[in-house]
Amino acid sequence: MHAIKLQGIRVSLDGKQVLNDINLTIKQGDFMTFLGPSGCGKTTLLRTIAGLQQAEAGTITISGREVANGETSFHMEPSKRRLSLVFQSYALWPHMTVFDNVAFGLQVRKLGKAEIREKVGAALDKMRIAELAARYPSELSGGQQQRVAIARAIVTEPDILLLDEPLSNLDAKLRVEMRAELKRLHQELNTTVIYVTHDQHEAMTLSTQVAVFFGGQIVQLDKPRQLYKHPQTLQVSEFIGNTGMQMNRLDAIVRTDDEGLAWLDTPVALLPLTAGEGLKDGLEVVLTVRPEDIRLHESKRPGSVAVSVTAVFPSGAETYVQLDAGGHQLMARVIGESEYEPGTTLFAVLREDQMNAYDKNTGIRMELKYARHNNEPGESAHEDRLSYSR
Amino acid sequence: MANKPAVTVKRPRLHNQTLNWLTNPVHLIGLAALLFLAYTIVWPVLKILYTTFLWRQQDVRLTGEADPGHFTLYHWTRVLASDMSMSLFYKPILNSLGVGFAVSALSMLLGCGLAWLVVRTNIPWKKTISFLAVIPYLLPSWILSQAWLTFFKNGKIGGTPGIMQALLHVSPPDWLSYGFVPIVFSLSIHDSVFFFLIVGAALSSMNSQLEEAASVSGAKRLTVLRRIVFPLVLPSILSGFILIFTKAISSYGVPALLGTPVNFYMISTMLYSSMRSRLTTEANVLSLTLMIISMVTIYLNQRVVGRRRSFVTVTGKDSARTLTSLGRWRYPAAGMATAGMIIISVVPLLVLLLQSFMLKEGEYSLSNLTMHYWWGGSDPDINTGEKGVFQNPIFMLALKNSLYIAGVSSVIAAVIGLILGYVVARGRQSWLGRAVDQVSFLPYLIPGISLAAIYISMFAKPTFIIPALYGTITLLILITVVKELPFTVKAGSASMMQIGRELEEAAQISGAPWFTRFRRILLPLNRKSLMSAFLLVFIGAMKEMELIILLITPRTETLTTITFYYAEKGYEQLMNVILMIIIAIVMTVYFLAVKFGKADLTQGIGGQ
Numbered sequence: 001m002h003a004i005k006l007q008g009i010r011v012s013l014d015g016k017q018v019l020n021d022i023n024l025t026i027k028q029g030d031f032m033t034f035l036g037p038s039g040c041g042k043t044t045l046l047r048t049i050a051g052l053q054q055a056e057a058g059t060i061t062i063s064g065r066e067v068a069n070g071e072t073s074f075h076m077e078p079s080k081r082r083l084s085l086v087f088q089s090y091a092l093w094p095h096m097t098v099f100d101n102v103a104f105g106l107q108v109r110k111l112g113k114a115e116i117r118e119k120v121g122a123a124l125d126k127m128r129i130a131e132l133a134a135r136y137p138s139e140l141s142g143g144q145q146q147r148v149a150i151a152r153a154i155v156t157e158p159d160i161l162l163l164d165e166p167l168s169n170l171d172a173k174l175r176v177e178m179r180a181e182l183k184r185l186h187q188e189l190n191t192t193v194i195y196v197t198h199d200q201h202e203a204m205t206l207s208t209q210v211a212v213f214f215g216g217q218i219v220q221l222d223k224p225r226q227l228y229k230h231p232q233t234l235q236v237s238e239f240i241g242n243t244g245m246q247m248n249r250l251d252a253i254v255r256t257d258d259e260g261l262a263w264l265d266t267p268v269a270l271l272p273l274t275a276g277e278g279l280k281d282g283l284e285v286v287l288t289v290r291p292e293d294i295r296l297h298e299s300k301r302p303g304s305v306a307v308s309v310t311a312v313f314p315s316g317a318e319t320y321v322q323l324d325a326g327g328h329q330l331m332a333r334v335i336g337e338s339e340y341e342p343g344t345t346l347f348a349v350l351r352e353d354q355m356n357a358y359d360k361n362t363g364i365r366m367e368l369k370y371a372r373h374n375n376e377p378g379e380s381a382h383e384d385r386l387s388y389s390r
Numbered sequence: 391m392a393n394k395p396a397v398t399v400k401r402p403r404l405h406n407q408t409l410n411w412l413t414n415p416v417h418l419i420g421l422a423a424l425l426f427l428a429y430t431i432v433w434p435v436l437k438i439l440y441t442t443f444l445w446r447q448q449d450v451r452l453t454g455e456a457d458p459g460h461f462t463l464y465h466w467t468r469v470l471a472s473d474m475s476m477s478l479f480y481k482p483i484l485n486s487l488g489v490g491f492a493v494s495a496l497s498m499l500l501g502c503g504l505a506w507l508v509v510r511t512n513i514p515w516k517k518t519i520s521f522l523a524v525i526p527y528l529l530p531s532w533i534l535s536q537a538w539l540t541f542f543k544n545g546k547i548g549g550t551p552g553i554m555q556a557l558l559h560v561s562p563p564d565w566l567s568y569g570f571v572p573i574v575f576s577l578s579i580h581d582s583v584f585f586f587l588i589v590g591a592a593l594s595s596m597n598s599q600l601e602e603a604a605s606v607s608g609a610k611r612l613t614v615l616r617r618i619v620f621p622l623v624l625p626s627i628l629s630g631f632i633l634i635f636t637k638a639i640s641s642y643g644v645p646a647l648l649g650t651p652v653n654f655y656m657i658s659t660m661l662y663s664s665m666r667s668r669l670t671t672e673a674n675v676l677s678l679t680l681m682i683i684s685m686v687t688i689y690l691n692q693r694v695v696g697r698r699r700s701f702v703t704v705t706g707k708d709s710a711r712t713l714t715s716l717g718r719w720r721y722p723a724a725g726m727a728t729a730g731m732i733i734i735s736v737v738p739l740l741v742l743l744l745q746s747f748m749l750k751e752g753e754y755s756l757s758n759l760t761m762h763y764w765w766g767g768s769d770p771d772i773n774t775g776e777k778g779v780f781q782n783p784i785f786m787l788a789l790k791n792s793l794y795i796a797g798v799s800s801v802i803a804a805v806i807g808l809i810l811g812y813v814v815a816r817g818r819q820s821w822l823g824r825a826v827d828q829v830s831f832l833p834y835l836i837p838g839i840s841l842a843a844i845y846i847s848m849f850a851k852p853t854f855i856i857p858a859l860y861g862t863i864t865l866l867i868l869i870t871v872v873k874e875l876p877f878t879v880k881a882g883s884a885s886m887m888q889i890g891r892e893l894e895e896a897a898q899i900s901g902a903p904w905f906t907r908f909r910r911i912l913l914p915l916n917r918k919s920l921m922s923a924f925l926l927v928f929i930g931a932m933k934e935m936e937l938i939i940l941l942i943t944p945r946t947e948t949l950t951t952i953t954f955y956y957a958e959k960g961y962e963q964l965m966n967v968i969l970m971i972i973i974a975i976v977m978t979v980y981f982l983a984v985k986f987g988k989a990d991l992t993q994g995i996g997g998q
Binding site for chain 1: 407410892895896900902906910
């Protein structure tokens with residue numbers, strides 16, 4: 001059963017179109033993350049779901065109930081949508097104690113005093129801040145304020161919990177701690193969570209589903225692992241890739257010949273392709289290879305490329321090795337301690353199945369099939385030529 | 391389903407859109423506010439303008455051409471180009487402009503100088519000096535004129551001579567006793583506090599790193615002052631100038647006390663006497679000219695300041711600043727400033743207090759002291775039998791009225807200011823919010839006495855559902871609230887803008903309707919600004935004169951109008967007693983509000 005269904009959502013702010021034709025279904029119990037750089041519309045979409053922003057077009061359905069319809073200008077009150085929102089700034093009321101902050105929603109619903117006390121106590125317990133009930137927000141640390149904000153959001157037992165960049169104001173250590181807390185909370189409460197962030201790491205570690213936003217559109221909707229492995233566009237690939245991981249980027253050209261052979265001409269190697277439809281001679285392609293998908297060998301292997309080590313960066317459990325392949329710099333990641341002298345010649349194998357290829361003009365990912373090196377004996381001479389030509 | 395006619399699809403959309411628009415509190419309140427403002431401000435001005443172009447029934451007696459109810463330029467030509475226009479219009483307007491400029495310039499000198507001393511130098515006794523500087527603001531401006539008269543009165547209007555004549559046995563010349571000079575002095579002393587507060591706030595919010603950066607670049611001290619400091623505080627200085635100019639040209643009490651004995655009329659006093667001699671339409675023309683002067687000055691101000699709006703709220707944030715050292719002038723400067731402040735704010739008070747105990751004016755001997763004017767009974771020899779203040783039922787009525795008007799209107803004005811401030815702050819993107827912002831500023835352009843003149847004709851008869859309010863306390867409250875709107879709305883919107891939208895949205899998601907959000911979130915968070923607005927209006931209403939003098943009837947007498955009545959009759963001591971009581975009330979409320987309400991007077995004034 002789906003918790004939220006968005007169809008054709010279009011939103012403008014101050015006459016500028018911010019979201020364009022958003023279609024998205026979020027399943028009950030999902031941890032859905034809206035990921036994207038700032039200004040891509042992800043927070044606007046969250047506010048639209050919450051009802052703080054009105055969609056001009058499209059419909060929003062929550063648990064089978066239509067809560068917003070742009071065509072008939074119907075917008076249900078935020079409070080009737082059975083959801084809670086944790087604001088980026090926490091938005092704790094500074095003139096109320098922690099208890100009153102959390103109790104507010106229940107007081108407005110006119111619950112009994114005893115029941116309120118019990119529910120607030122439970123929410124504070126769940127966030128492990130029961131001892132802070134009598135304090136004012138200004139007397140709390142950032143992390144504690146965050147917990148109060150979440151306690152306030154969950155005390156009304158919403159069907160959907162919306163979180164707007166909740167960790168962006170915390171320092172690095174607290175962020176890791178709160179990340180674990182959020183994961184635990186999601187498992188305990190079993191509610192649907194929508195989480196907005198621009199932090200790729202948060203998105204990867206927390207979510208069951210990630211929607212990547214660019215320019216007011218969802219460009220990819222996938223499980224975190226899929227997203228990591230196969231970003232759908234070059235833009236997404238760069239966005240996912242820029243968290244300290246040194247993505248190798250190779251500009252390549254597709255070549256075909258009269259015999260029906262096809263290969264990819266890259267600066268470091270020629271990669272044979274199984275000829276298929278859509279492979280046009282001269283098509284410009286961008287290849288991305290993650291550092292961990294470059295295998296280094298001391299001796300020559302089928303399909304390997306001769307490279308020389310230019311620098312070694314040991315970083316704890318792994319080692320980054322900078323390579324020079326015919327004038328082109330590559331970064332490889334090796335698990336464990338590896339000692340290479342700069343200048344050593346090694347043989348690198350690019351794991352083709354882990355590489356992603358994008359049409360350079362459109363930026364859209366292409367499915368390329370790479371011809372196997374060793375299973376086609378007749379090709380071996382040709383392969384040698386390919387491997388050693390550079 | 392699919393072939394439903396288009397009409398039925400459209401109707402719910404329109405219906406929903408209307409519903410959405412109306413359920414938005416900003417729209418609903420904004421609309422109500424706009425209607426209220428249109429009825430209390432825009433409509434009256436238009437109506438007044440309209441009546442000045444029509445023949446009145448009374449005009450038939452003046453000229454045979456009169457044709458009641460038809461268009462004419464008669465009133466305008468009569469005011470602007472007839473044999474009486476010199477005394478009715480040109481002389482008063484020149485006097486008004488002259489007083490306006492002189493007062494603004496003098497207060498600028500006093501206020502800016504003092505602000506610079508207190509904020510930017512290492513002068514000692516800063517707290518004392520700033521406290522003394524605020525005192526004149528707490529007093530009605532014409533108290534100073536009264537004190538002036540006590541010192542410099544000459545035999546011209548009869549009665550006993552002033553202190554100067556009693557001590558030196560020299561009769562002060564007319565120019566020192568009455569007219570332009572004393573008017574300018576009394577108004578300047580009272581109004582320089584605005585400059586002090588506005589420019590002081592601007593100076594203290596200015597980061598001194600800006601000056602240091604200029605010094606490091608090699609600029610000399612005077613160059614820094616001229617090129618950096620002056621341009622930065624220029625908007626504040628200009629808005630102070632405009633504020634004081636418009637206040638001065640429309641002031642009534644001071645020119646009435648000090649100007650009329652020597653036939654020195656300003657537009658405001660001429661307006662009042664035209665009103666009294668039933669030249670209502672001519673008075674309306676004078677009101678409009680006063681408004682036009684105010685509008686032109688504000689327009690010029692906008693042109694000069696340009697896009698840097700002069701009404702930016704100056705935050706009271708304390709940034710790191712280095713103070714200019716006065717060197718060995720430190721203590722002399724502080725002594726002079728304190729002495730000066732005491733002379734202009736404490737001495738007049740003490741003199742008036744002493745006077746209230748003197749049986750016969752001008753006789754400075756111990757045997758002359760009496761409590762008669764405070765609670766004596768009726769004595770036919772003194773003031774034709776007028777009783778001592780505390781024995782006098784009129785005083786009790788006036789005290790009740792004054793407290794009631796000031797109390798009710800300050801609460802209403804503060805709350806309305808906050809609510810309209812909410813509409814202005816939250817509706818910045820919509821036409822409604824901007825309209826409320828602009829229209830609520832209009833009373834600022836209408837001099838109090840003109841507004842009162844408008845309200846007399848407007849509320850003399852019942853209209854629609856509104857009963858005839860003339861002669862009721864309600865009208866006095868209404869006009870006070872309307873006149874203070876520019877200040878309260880500015881303070882309210884400035885305060886609302888500092889409160890993040892999320893705080894309200896969080897409550898909205900929790901299911902709190904607008905009224906609950908306002909009561910439980912916005913009101914407590916704006917408490918300080920609310921208290922300041924309350925204090926500002928309360929003090930203003932307690933000493934209000936210009937605004938209500940035309941609207942008073944025997945039943946709605948207030949403390950200020952009684953004082954004025956006594957002043958006109960020459961019952962000096964009785965007047966002084968009541969002045970002392972007004973001051974006591976204002977001071978008490980001021981201290982209570984500052985101590986318990988954390989009110990800050992600078993917020994309301996500085997916000998202008």
